[in-house]
Amino acid sequence: MAKTITQEFTKGLWAEIPPFRLVLGLCPILAITNAFENAVGMGLAVTFVLTGSNVLISAIRKIIPPKVRIVAFIVVIATFVTVVELVMQAYTYALFLKLGIYIPLIVVNCIPMGRAEAFASKNNMVRSALDGLGMGIGYTLSLMALAAFREIIATGGITLYEKPVALFGAAFEPFRFLVEAPGAFVCLGLMLGIMNILGKK
């Protein structure tokens, strides 16, 4: 309980980095890390939802009756997801089409729900905001790392601002397996193993 405010923020970046330490929210990780840009968009959307829902849930945590808290959390999270959905549809339509069904599915991504239950319903607003922000950024970073790895190995380059940049010479044989469904599972499994090795003290 004696965590400083900075620690609330930084724990999401390494010590409790969401997809690897708490194995939650795997579906989008597998589905949208086939391209770097998708991962960035998804990460930012989740960060926004996580921070917003954490702050709001923390603000109303004393007036939610404990018996219906799960439903209350879901409504709050769904509200923020709807906001993200409409904003993305209006301003980043190409990305909105690419992410497709996975944007509304942020509602059932276990991370916002898990943080609401485990953290925001017990802590004040400042701490909850930092927790949400830290977790969101940690989530974004892991999405980006996985997506960059998959895209670079599978296509031999990376797409930035909708322009493909080739990183290897013409002799490079793209390893398409990694952007397809089976590659996603294998890649995430290997990454989880590597994180376990790194985390062992």
Added chain:
Amino acid sequence: MFGDLAVLAFSAVLINNILLIQYLGNCPFLGTSKKMETATGMAMAVVFVLVLAGIITWLAERYVLVPFDLKYLRTIAFILVIAALVQFVEMFLKKSIPGLYTGLGIYLPLITTNCAVLGVCLINVGKEYNFFQMLISSFAYPVGFGLALILFAGVRERILLARTPKPFQDTAIGLVTAGMLSLTFFAFKGWV
């Protein structure tokens, strides 16, 4: 007519398998696949909930959201319907099949946050299926989910006996194995 529906069912179970090809519902996939018994229970619960949820959300979309021009509330409306349904299934199991209830434990409330359920409801509405197509799809997708889950549970029970390197134990090796399983389902691609 029947041919189309059969193709839809076949592709929903195998080609577009919800778990291994569309990556929905992975949290319960990894969580409940350690024992065959919980895997079977979870699979049955998802089939049951999803057929009901598919019907109700489809009706809600067609007769409430579209006529009143409330399509932007779709996410909220669907998730509330599903949450209420899951609560109902939970109460039902607690009363009549307590053994299964204790077996599924924490994962039953998690069906609410199972992306597969909301995902299939959104697919049904997004592809503008008619009633029969919706019925087939909301039955065939969870069957595919159950098939993958039970196959995977069988594999995983054996992995428990194998000597895995320490950092890879449990979830990490589970995911790599899921990749192999996904590869087999991938082979169905191009059949239809």
